[in-house]
Amino acid sequence: MPEPRFLDIEYCQTEDALFPVAMAWSVENGQMKTVVIAPDDAWIPDDGDLGDFDLLYLEEQGVPLIEIVHELHQDLPDQTVYVDGMDPDEVLVDMIFDAVGSDVPFEIVGIESLVTSLSREALDDRRRKLLTDEGLEPQLPENGVYALLLIAREEGFFN
Numbered sequence: 001m002p003e004p005r006f007l008d009i010e011y012c013q014t015e016d017a018l019f020p021v022a023m024a025w026s027v028e029n030g031q032m033k034t035v036v037i038a039p040d041d042a043w044i045p046d047d048g049d050l051g052d053f054d055l056l057y058l059e060e061q062g063v064p065l066i067e068i069v070h071e072l073h074q075d076l077p078d079q080t081v082y083v084d085g086m087d088p089d090e091v092l093v094d095m096i097f098d099a100v101g102s103d104v105p106f107e108i109v110g111i112e113s114l115v116t117s118l119s120r121e122a123l124d125d126r127r128r129k130l131l132t133d134e135g136l137e138p139q140l141p142e143n144g145v146y147a148l149l150l151i152a153r154e155e156g157f158f159n
Helices: 054-061 063-073 088-098 120-133 139-156
Strands: 005-013 018-025 030-037 080-083 106-110
Touching: 005 088, 005 139, 018 063, 018 088, 018 139, 030 054, 030 139, 063 088, 063 120, 080 139, 088 106, 120 139
Parallel strands: 005 080, 080 106
Antiparallel strands: 005 018, 018 030
């Protein structure tokens, strides 16, 4: 079985907006990539209220959507990509690809489909404990992917 791939997305959610702001995903050998996402203009509410997120930072530091889509097509073609299932990851991924008129080249599946030895609740508890034990901020997508990689390693999916 090929080594599993993982993805996590941080997102902005207000009354008027829901869109991705950062993303991390794993590639071969458990390596990871992470990006800040430059938002599509259509995602920004008219009043510009993004809650805790700084629009100027996202626009200046974010990677253009077309570049992210290109990178994901290179890194994850025809892959099953596992997510923690805590966020609307599939909706957020679809937003990224829809914004540039491209199809998603991978399938998103919850981690419970990979790690069948633990219940959904036990997986969530294990992920939270790993984040706490490692002193990692749970809202950072690279930390979410790291926790999923650790769980997969513990379950024997990596040599």
